[in-house]
Amino acid sequence: MRIDCPLCGTRDRREFYYKGAAVALSRPAVDAxxxxxxxxxxxxxxxxxxxxxxxxxxxxCGAWLVVTRDTVTHEIHEVALASTVKRGMDA
Structure with a gap:
């Protein structure tokens, strides 16, 4: 899989660290x-x-990216700098 970094261009996925789903998680209360x-x-x-x-x-470059991809076909639909993506990514 190759990812198009907006700052560096197309690179192999081994240059990237996968953090997880780009959704806001609801943290439980301290006393949960x-x-x-x-x-x-x-x-x-x-x-x-x-x-x-x-x-x-x-x-x-160290940039954080939001990658929209298909987990079945491995097709990448969109890559954006995380700093430019609006909050509420799970909407």
Whole structure:
């Protein structure tokens, strides 16, 4: 898979660090039970199809990117600097 970094151009995915889904997670209250914290730490969606993920160009410019890609076909639909993407990415 190749990712088009907006600052460096097209690079192999091995230059990038995958952070996870680009959605706002709801952090449990401090006094939430152990199950709520366990779910928060360990449970994530694993969808087949189009996703929006955070990646860092770790072996390049260091920029954080929001990558819209298809987890089935590995097609990348869009790459944007995370600093330019509006909050509420899960909307």
């Amino acid at each position: 039970g152990a199950q709520a914290w366990d779910d928060y730490v360990h449970l994530r969606e694993n969808p087949a199809g189009r996703t929006r993920d955070l990646w860092q160009h770790e072996a390049g």
